[in-house]
Amino acid sequence: MIIREKYSEYDENYEVEFHLRNFVNRILLELNSFLEYLVNFHPDYFLPYVRVLGKEFSKIIAEKQDLPEAVQSLLKNFRLQRRDGKELIVDFFRILRNKLIQVSKISLNLQKYYVSRRTKKMQITILDRVSGRIIPKYIMAVVLKEIMPREEALKFYKEYLEYLYIDGEKREPTMEMIEQMVELYESEYKETFNFTAFKIDQGKVGIKIEKCMTQQALEHLYNGFDKEFGYLVGCYPDFLTINRMNESFVLTREKSLMIGNSYCDFCWHDKRLVEKVEHPEKEFWEQF
Structure with a gap:
């Protein structure tokens, strides 16, 4: 919901x-x-x-x-x-x-x-x-x-x-609540993404990105850039930084503009509040 x-x-x-x-x-x-x-x-x-x-x-x-x-x-x-x-x-x-x-x-x-x-x-x-x-x-x-x-x-x-x-050091969380991820995108990334942000349920939030300036920038210089390397450089760090924010947070995503999909589907989960880490189905994302 x-x-x-x-x-x-x-x-x-x-x-x-x-x-x-x-x-x-x-x-x-x-x-x-x-x-x-x-x-x-x-x-x-x-x-x-x-x-x-x-x-x-x-x-x-x-x-x-x-x-x-x-x-x-x-x-x-x-x-x-x-x-x-x-x-x-x-x-x-x-x-x-x-x-x-x-x-x-x-x-x-x-x-x-x-x-x-x-x-x-x-x-x-x-x-x-x-x-x-x-x-x-x-x-x-x-x-x-x-x-x-x-x-x-x-x-x-x-x-x-x-x-x-991933340096193995124990860090103090920089975020306490998973809803702060949506607030972060609304405050820091509204100039670089076209996105819809929403809270899905307790301990679960998502963002659907339909235009990404990072991907747009690569296309400006490279006509036919290597999409998998673009994904590694521009997208993969998202999975690595989330754990630095809070060890209880997990990111799931199955779609990426960088590799040719029509949108990116970010979903963040707080393992303390969700029974199971499950990524929303395709139908969920396409309703927006």
């Missing part, structure tokens, strides 16, 4: 404040994290991965010849803010680092917003911000297909995400 229902529709031209240096620092740390994972657990793949990733970055940069020179030189040789004073692996690969920064600027459509080097923050559209986040992450994952069979590459990156998100 549906107790509450709310609809949200995003505007891809909605503008948000954006700090370029903070953004670049974050994306470089993400690359560094994966390089560390390779060094520590799969060293044989490290140099082959660096080579194919650099090659893919070069291809994207070559296709974007109209990037103004001022934007091309912006943050060239940018160095990461150190963590605990330690050297980072990515800092030893200056060319790769610069290529990632260039691809990030291309993904952000930065030429539309750049004013001068003195500009510390700017207003950009929410779609361009999402594109700037997801496209480099997708590239960093999908190039694994170049150094191992595709199915193995999918499994490899999935295991990396699980290593990244």
